[in-house]
Amino acid sequence: MTDARPDETETLAAELLPLALEAARRAGELLRDGRPDDLTVAATKSSPIDVVTEMDIAAEKLITGHLAEHRPDDGFLGEEGASSAGSSGVRWVIDPLDGTVNYLYGLPTWSVSIAAERDGETLVGVVAIPMRGETFRAVRGGGAFLGDRPVRCRPAPPLERALVSTGFNYVTTVRAHQAEIARRLIPQLRDIRRGGSAAIDLCDVAAGRLDGYYERGLHPWDLAAGDLIAREAGALTGGRPGTRPGFDLTVAATPGVFEPLQSLLDDYGAWHD
Structure with missing residues (x-):
């Protein structure tokens, strides 16, 4: 470099x-x-x-x-x-x-x-x-x-009052596992949304329209621009704890929501199919 x-x-x-x-x-x-x-x-x-x-x-x-x-x-x-x-x-x-x-x-x-x-x-x-x-x-x-x-991203609510978006893979077996992750996560949150565009979800975190977003299976073109926009708006982004966002897992959230959301996703196995 x-x-x-x-x-x-x-x-x-x-x-x-x-x-x-x-x-x-x-x-x-x-x-x-x-x-x-x-x-x-x-x-x-x-x-x-x-x-x-x-x-x-x-x-x-x-x-x-x-x-x-x-x-x-x-x-x-x-x-x-x-x-x-x-x-x-x-x-x-x-x-x-x-x-x-x-x-x-x-x-x-x-x-x-x-x-x-x-x-x-x-x-x-x-x-x-x-x-x-x-x-x-x-x-x-x-x-x-x-x-x-x-x-700027929203002030952090408690996790149980966080509105979080996600996306699902188009391969049926993978999507079924992702649905199970969402089923386990929903009781921990205010609610979950599914918009269908990772770039828009990341921008909506930046604009304070969502408290968080996560998805497995994103490619560089899905997240490169939106990840920068979210971070520059004050959000935190990453993958599994200690890693950058990527194909295994992408998490973006307002500070205060990011760490507990990331931890739950890691525990639930959202980073694998």
Whole structure:
């Protein structure tokens, strides 16, 4: 890993953020305004009900094309196949349509998630939620914003009054185990929500609309931007105790809820199938 001076990092982030915002805006407009009435499944991922539509693919091409036009030496990691190492040390981590099944059914809970990393650390995160008319953004060390308004996570309630969101895998056997975790967790909380977009759930923790969120099975493109936004809004994030958020487990919550929620999830085995 190469060290960079703070002013160099700030200068780089100031260059990357407008590019991410513009790419997310364009992709969001394409998805919102270009959704065909006869939208169909183009491919499947983990199971026949974990789908890719033609619009996922089109949105990723739009995003990578815009970013590559301005920064041709950067790398890419995209959910729908964009993958290149690049030579600049910057990698864009892209989910062009987080919440594809919601989008397929005409539900509004879907988003465009774009993050920029350098040396494994996320510098910039943008999550656009077109059907809400909202765009969340964060720069590492610079706070989190909804549009131009700073956002902060909620003051911590007792765990039994915490509203927590989660997500479920599309593989039936995995989902059954996750449902059992939720069944054991519900009596410990105010309630559980299931929105269908990890990026939106993380942003809703940042904005104080949720006290916490957890999920197993997230990929880097699912969480990179939302994780930064949640942390910059004052939330704590992690995986199993002592680890970073990742595929095994992602937990994000307001301080005071994070540790007891993480502990319960670890005890219940939420980190394995």
